[in-house]
Amino acid sequence: MQVARKLYGWTYQRLFSPAWERWVRHRRPTLDYLAILEETQWLSRQEIQLLQLQNLKQLLSYAKDHVPYYRQLFAKVGLEPNEVRSAADLVALPPLTRELIRERYADLVSPEHLGRTIKKGTSGSTGVPLKFEYNLDSEAWRIAVRIRGYRWSGYQPGLPVFYYWAQAAPLAGALGRKITLDRALKREIYHDSMKQDEASMLDAVSAIRSHKPRVIVCYVQSCALLSRFILERGLRDWDDIPVLCGAEPLLPADRAVIAKAFGPHVYETYGSRETMLIASECSRHEGMHLQEENILTEIALDGRPVAAGEIGDVLVTDLHNYGMPLIRYQNGDTAVMMKDAPCGCGRELGRLARVDGRRADTMSDRNGKPIPGIVFHVLFADARQELINQFQAVQKPTGNVHLKIVRCPLFTDAAFKTVVGRFDQYLGGLPLSVEFCEKISPGKNGKFKSIVVERA
Ligand SMILES: [Zn+2]
Numbered sequence: 001m002q003v004a005r006k007l008y009g010w011t012y013q014r015l016f017s018p019a020w021e022r023w024v025r026h027r028r029p030t031l032d033y034l035a036i037l038e039e040t041q042w043l044s045r046q047e048i049q050l051l052q053l054q055n056l057k058q059l060l061s062y063a064k065d066h067v068p069y070y071r072q073l074f075a076k077v078g079l080e081p082n083e084v085r086s087a088a089d090l091v092a093l094p095p096l097t098r099e100l101i102r103e104r105y106a107d108l109v110s111p112e113h114l115g116r117t118i119k120k121g122t123s124g125s126t127g128v129p130l131k132f133e134y135n136l137d138s139e140a141w142r143i144a145v146r147i148r149g150y151r152w153s154g155y156q157p158g159l160p161v162f163y164y165w166a167q168a169a170p171l172a173g174a175l176g177r178k179i180t181l182d183r184a185l186k187r188e189i190y191h192d193s194m195k196q197d198e199a200s201m202l203d204a205v206s207a208i209r210s211h212k213p214r215v216i217v218c219y220v221q222s223c224a225l226l227s228r229f230i231l232e233r234g235l236r237d238w239d240d241i242p243v244l245c246g247a248e249p250l251l252p253a254d255r256a257v258i259a260k261a262f263g264p265h266v267y268e269t270y271g272s273r274e275t276m277l278i279a280s281e282c283s284r285h286e287g288m289h290l291q292e293e294n295i296l297t298e299i300a301l302d303g304r305p306v307a308a309g310e311i312g313d314v315l316v317t318d319l320h321n322y323g324m325p326l327i328r329y330q331n332g333d334t335a336v337m338m339k340d341a342p343c344g345c346g347r348e349l350g351r352l353a354r355v356d357g358r359r360a361d362t363m364s365d366r367n368g369k370p371i372p373g374i375v376f377h378v379l380f381a382d383a384r385q386e387l388i389n390q391f392q393a394v395q396k397p398t399g400n401v402h403l404k405i406v407r408c409p410l411f412t413d414a415a416f417k418t419v420v421g422r423f424d425q426y427l428g429g430l431p432l433s434v435e436f437c438e439k440i441s442p443g444k445n446g447k448f449k450s451i452v453v454e455r456a
Pocket of ligand 1: 282283284289343344345346347
């Protein structure tokens with residue numbers, strides 16, 4: 001059986017995957033890029049920075065010559081792509097915000113690629129949708145980067161994978177059949193993580209038992225809920241399965257409960273629809289390595305990079321998207337860069353220490369000072385497994401904070417009171433109310449929001 005599984009994986013990689021990637025889907029050179037990435041991940045820090053600088057200068061030159069928005073912007077701020085000496089020189093460029101993309105959309109698309117790009121959109125956490133596009137070559141880089149990053153967990157295309165993932169719409173028609181076939185060939189099983197009633201969770205468990213996935217790819221908080229369900233009922237009867245977490249930041253308490261249900265190999269990943277995989281953990285689990293060959297990531301406040309260890313806005317430059325160059329795109333997340341120190345795995349790709357989530361979901365105290373969302377998670381972290389299963393903190397337009405709590409069986413009032421008492425020092429006198437409920441549902445996109453900021 002083991003041999004057969006290995007053989008299938010091998011055959012898939014040799015036969016189906018190249019066929020699928022190269023011929024069926026626009027003959028993408030995904031596998032060539034993957035081969036490159038497998039080598040470049042072992043380059044020295046200096047070599048990685050040099051490679052990134054070359055990619056950056058090429059993109060900037062292209063943008064200057066072909067893309068009206070950048071032609072005007074570079075002229076205005078006096079940026080000459082040939083004279084760029086390091087990524088730090090980008091500071092001259094104001095971040096590209098979602099508002100700017102909407103306003104200047106037509107000027108951001110390269111006329112050379114017009115009508116030949118892949119078009120996508122996001123609903124946007126603030127409810128304002130964002131459209132964007134990218135060229136086919138960028139798609140190949142995106143897929144290659146994703147495979148390489150996922151491989152650090154033991155993932156291989158062709159090995160059985162269980163996706164506990166939000167499925168926005170049912171698959172239908174020719175495209176649905178194509179996707180279903182693609183998934184079957186890749187031996188990927190999908191389970192909708194938005195369905196979290198008892199029957200659906202039992203279904204997920206039996207799918208894991210029968211499918212015997214080599215890797216699980218999941219939405220973080222849904223998987224944490226499934227893990228709690230598995231532990232409460234004593235359902236685990238499998239060996240350790242690596243779990244790749246995406247879509248939401250992975251918090252310590254969730255990591256701990258997922259590790260109990262599936263074993264200690266829990267990997268955080270960070271990506272977005274606009275650029276796909278940005279960073280992912282290696283087997284050392286000490287921060288997330290940036291996928292620097294494809295994306296230049298900066299952490300900045302008001303466009304100026306902050307020191308490692310400090311929180312700031314995520315700015316990404318998509319180095320291979322020539323269809324609609326996104327240079328210093330402010331994707332709405334906040335994160336912290338890790339201080340430079342070699343990772344035990346030997347890779348010298350830079351690392352993110354953590355992603356804090358959406359800036360739009362940051363509460364403010366009476367003086368307008370931001371209250372980091374992580375505060376709630378940290379205060380609940382020690383207590384979370386014994387006291388509560390889930391929480392959601394909502395800041396009302398009045399400033400008041402309303403806390404929704406799903407209690408766990410071991411909940412006690414006394415212990416909870418202690419935790420709530422500790423919030424005071426962070427909320428700076430904002431009134432706090434608490435409501436106990438049976439469940440907290442995910443949003444339409446399948447993501448749970450633990451922090452919600454309501455605006456007037
Ligand atoms: Zn590493």
